Amino acid sequence: MPKILIVGGGYAGFYTAWKLEKHLRKHEADVTMVDPLPYMTYQPFLPEVAAGSIEARHVVVAHRRHLKRTNVVTAKVTGINHANKVATITPPVGEPYELEYDQIVVTAGAVSRTFPIPGIADNAIGLKTIEEAVAVRDKLMSNFDKAASLPAGPERDRLLTTVVVGGGFAGIEVFAELRSLASSLLSKYPPLRFEDTHFHLIEAMGRIMPEVSLKTSEWVLKDLAKRGANVHLDTQVQGAVDGNVAISTGEVIPTDLIVWTAGVMANPTVVRGGDLPVEERGRIQTRADLRVGTAEEFVEGAWAAGDVSAVPDLSGGGVGGYCVPNAQHAVRQAKLLAKNLVAVIRGEGTKDYFHKNLGAVAGLGLYNGVFQSGDLALKGFVAWIAHRGYHGLAMPTWERKWRVLWDWWNNLWLGRDIVNLQAIQNPRYVFEEFAARPRPAADAAAAAPAKPAAAKPAATPAAKPAAAEPTDDKTEKAAPAKKPAAKKPATTKASAK
Structure with a gap:
């Protein structure tokens, strides 16, 4: 079976995998989707989440719940070597490894674009x-x-x-x-x-x-x-x-x-970590049929859609001639990409993406x-x-x-x-505040000689000069000092009688 690798599980990635499951016959292709998050976020609802109008978990879609025949990998794609059709996968735990593919779909989305403004x-x-x-x-x-x-x-x-x-x-x-x-x-x-x-x-x-x-x-x-x-x-x-x-x-x-x-910018980790063609604004150069490449030629086995791609806007309404990065285009491009990819696997022709913004x-x-x-x-x-x-x-x-x-x-x-x-x-702050901890080693060492030191007041004053004398003399003088201390209990009992 041909191996299809989808890089990114946002709008475009999730919908591509979702529609591939619908259009592909059983055992017609092996689909793997890699994303560092286990869910897709419906970003138009983020302002309402920030305002408390929608529960946060309800605006995300769990990959594993809705993708029944897709191999979902929760990790990052940190390198794309399309010349050899190998991608580097970096999991949250363990060492990076290489994954071979026949068709790659880059839908890594976009991140916030900032400027070097202090603070x-x-x-x-x-x-x-x-x-x-x-x-x-x-x-x-x-x-x-x-x-x-x-x-x-x-x-x-x-x-x-x-x-x-x-x-x-x-x-x-x-x-x-x-x-x-x-x-x-x-x-x-x-x-x-x-x-x-x-x-x-x-x-x-x-x-x-x-x-x-x-x-x-x-x-x-x-x-x-x-x-x-x-x-x-x-x-x-x-x-x-x-x-x-x-x-x-x-x-x-x-x-x-x-x-x-x-503003936003195409995911730099994926764009800069691969060998696919990139246009001047840092997006993957993409044709109208969603294959990577230009109108004259395309890169065999490579596709792109969504915010990470520069897709020509054939309706004439795009900025600079390309589709603007929004959810409308990402979802529609993904649906067409899935159909075109299946068509190529079956030896059929592709269709160009066309969408006129309705409002x-x-x-x-x-x-x-x-x-x-x-x-x-x-x-x-x-x-x-x-x-x-x-x-x-x-x-x-x-x-x-x-x-x-x-x-x-x-x-x-x-x-x-x-x-x-x-x-x-910071969910552990209460537990940490009141949790009992073992005494540090330094404190334990300092506390160890504290018990013998408590008996020193019972020693006779004659023991003080012994500190400056040789060790043997000190030992001899310390011995008699213990005798009166031993007699004290007997004296106390006699008094009590």
């Missing part, structure tokens, strides 16, 4: 993983707990200030969702007022959300302003040392929570959203319904759809769950 690497957090979304949520609520016990002043202001960097869809959604969460928390914290909370979004361009019309983006700005949020356009972050965000306007914003959503939808907190399709723009509650409807249907597997719908239904009647579980990031 960002040490103080900011991204929004690409479920772990980051949970950390953002717990950090915000933990800061409310701390601020509620402090008097008004700079330290309380710092704890109640949130800064989001990046005005794209991800940045605007998490910014609006966190603003909505903070407003709902105020009723549970009587010492805090709405005016005490501060939210700043920093965007280097002159507008936000380039995926929607300028008129729609301006409406979003006005809506955010009504909710007490500050948006800084044409502004760059120049530093974030010790949480003090310095921006190009000269202002410094002290904060304890910085969320970085200013964009974003959630802006509870009961508020925005939807854009051509000249049609929906705002407010109707757009929020469209947002949840679209992503609820797009969530892979019915098992996961029902879990997300159940979260929404419960929150409708019960409200947000505001339990703060930041301590879960």
Whole structure:
């Protein structure tokens, strides 16, 4: 059987494996998927996880539960030698090893793209993983707990200030969702007022959300302003040392929570660790039929899709002529890639990827959203319904759809769950604090001669000069000193009689 290796288990990787199981006949090919995480994350729901609207586990899809005929390997691909069709697999435990393949599908996704700005690497957090979304949520609520016990002043202001960097869809959604969460928390914290909370979004361009019309983006700005949020356009972050965000306007914003959503880049570990062709922006050069290569020629046995690839956008709507890195393209490319790969195995022809973007939808907190399709723009509650409807249907597997719908239904009647579980990031702190430990060796050695030393006061004063005498004399003088001590019990008994 031909061996198919899928590198990455995100949108594109999971859907490729999922659809290959559907299209391949039994024993027609051996499929292996390698990813360091055992699940796929539905990233459009990360802002709602950060706002406490959806349970974190419900927006991830377990690979092993839904991939029945795929060999799932939880490890990293740290090298691709396509000339010899061998990949280097680095597991979390054990030594790296080589895995041979006949067809490779590179779907390693993207990571947060940052710049060498002082303090960002040490103080900011991204929004690409479920772990980051949970950390953002717990950090915000933990800061409310701390601020509620402090008097008004700079330290309380710092704890109640949130800064989001990046005005794209991800940045605007998490910014609006966190603003909505903070407003709902105020009723549970009587010492805090709405005016005490501060939210700043920093965007280097002159507008936000380039995926929607300028008129729609301006409406979003006005809506955010009504909710007490500050948006800084044409502004760059120049530093974030010790949480003090310095921006190009000269202002410094002290904060304890910085969320970085200013762009993504193709997974560098996979791209740089292989010999597949890479285009100028660091993505794997990919044809319209999703084979690696150019329009003139392709690399035999190599495929790519999703954020790690540069796929031509035949609809003419892409940036620079390529598909933009989003979930819509990743899922659709993966479905076509699976069909084309099966066709090649069977000696059939391939089809080119074509998808015209039908619109964009974003959630802006509870009961508020925005939807854009051509000249049609929906705002407010109707757009929020469209947002949840679209992503609820797009969530892979019915098992996961029902879990997300159940979260929404419960929150409708019960409200947000505001339990703060930041301590879960250090789950052993209570056990460690009270756990009994063996006495260190140094302390044990020091304690060993303590018992003989306690008998020294019973020695006669004549024993003191003996310390300066030879060892033999000291021994002789120490002997008589023990006799009176031995007689003491007899004397005591006689007195008692």
